Amino acid sequence: MRGLARLAVYASCAKDYYTIVGALRRRGLPFLSLTPDRRLPRWVRVVVVPSRDAGKLSLPPEVKLIEVEGDDVELIPIKAKLALQGKELFAELLVGIDPGETCGLAVLGDLDLVDYGVYRDVGRLKRYLDLLLGASLSRRTLIRVGGGSPKHRDRVLSALPSLRGVEVEVVDESQAVEVLPMLIEGVPRDVASAVRIALKRGSRLRLNE
Structure with missing residues (x-):
């Protein structure tokens, strides 16, 4: 099912990556990992990145970008679920x-x-x-x-x-x-x-x- 995950993670720093991934795994949210040279799968609708990496990705307008910084990591699961439901609030x-x-x-x-x-x-x-x-x-x-x-x-x-x-x-x-x-x-x-x-x-x- 990982290949069909609608949520993806990108981070240039290993520490940032494992922090984000840890928050998602604790809530059982499936995701896939992105690299700069990997094409974004068409079924991905949400991408989570550290704020420092937000400008490194070029995403289509239908894909929601969630930027994470500092204590925001605790809210990754709820923000991801909100975005996956296609809601602003x-x-x-x-x-x-x-x-x-x-x-x-x-x-x-x-x-x-x-x-x-x-x-x-x-x-x-x-x-x-x-x-x-x-x-x-x-x-x-x-x-x-x-x-x-x-x-x-x-x-x-x-x-x-x-x-x-x-x-x-x-x-x-x-x-x-x-x-x-x-x-x-x-x-x-x-x-x-x-x-x-x-x-x-x-x-x-x-x-x-």
Whole structure:
């Protein structure tokens, strides 16, 4: 299936290449590698490159170029999925967080699981959310936090006040919401819980309005 991948990677520096490739492999996204002398296959629709290499490729107008620099590497999977769907923006991002000793994170773009993670450090979770919201990838973003454990819930909520203008809800986890099995297939249990939280309406909070 690699030959049919609609996503390609080009980097002149080995370190840049393996950084990008690592992010794609962690999310199971198929891709092919480009070299300067390799013709771009006609089925490729998205090319990921380090910003320093962006001017080295000549691409047809129908191919989307994603430039990566610094911390942007964490958003490669979600940006790639957005581009592969032929969209400039998601209509809605639902961000589910399952608080606990480890926090599960699920990001649903127009009800498709586009990124996820498990965090032991709330600071790292907050850093990811800062990157995600700063990238402006959707018309609307709603963060939903599970309320099962008040201690862990409050630990997560305490990291959110600096996210100005973001809608935040606390979700009652006592009644599970049904999700399509394909949406949570193969993901860690904390992430599966975060998906369910993202899909369930909660009680609205107001942060720094």
